[in-house]
Amino acid sequence: GQNIDQPTEMTATEGAIVQINCTYQTSGFNGLFWYQQHAGEAPTFLSYNVLDGLEEKGRFSSFLSRSKGYSYLLLKELQMKDSASYLCAVAGAGSYQLTFGKGTKLSVIP
């Protein structure tokens, strides 16, 4: 089975940097995804890691350590519009089996 753990809520200040952690235990691994979901909207894809290391995409970066079953999403230069839930998801043995964590609700304050 799959077990994905991430903090329920976080608060950070506009302009700052925040790191959202995700730990996972899965049977088979085919990549880790981060999605962003604003309140009342659909989740949208942010990043994908399948190999160890850091993937950078503008203000957002995602890191993966497969041996530790650990990932983080790093958001730099926080903006108010970054207030959203961030969902960690893992693709299991079959590439279509995407299991989501419960999400981290990030609140950005002035």
Added chain:
Amino acid sequence: DTAVSQTPKYLVTQMGNDKSIKCEQNLGHDTMYWYKQDSKKFLKIMFSYNNKELIINETVPNRFSPKSPDKAHLNLHINSLELGDSAVYFCASSQLAARGSSGANVLTFGAGSRLTVL
């Protein structure tokens, strides 16, 4: 031009009724999904179809029946609705990488259908 569209966006109904939610994607993807997001925002997969063939069927009551008339459509029919069925139902689609090849299975989600059972 919406990539994944689902209707209705809101649905309020009484316990015991039967209702359907429709989903269509114009991305040319082979695979479509239904996810349920409960009040605690936990997004859980229900079903997945690849080229009209059922490939994932999680532990879901058999009151829920998906139907895929073609690879661009995946509808969800729910019989005898219960209070616990109240949730937001998201349709999604993706283009699966062939087995053994690399590539991210990125899901594109619809806007969601909020079902409220009274």
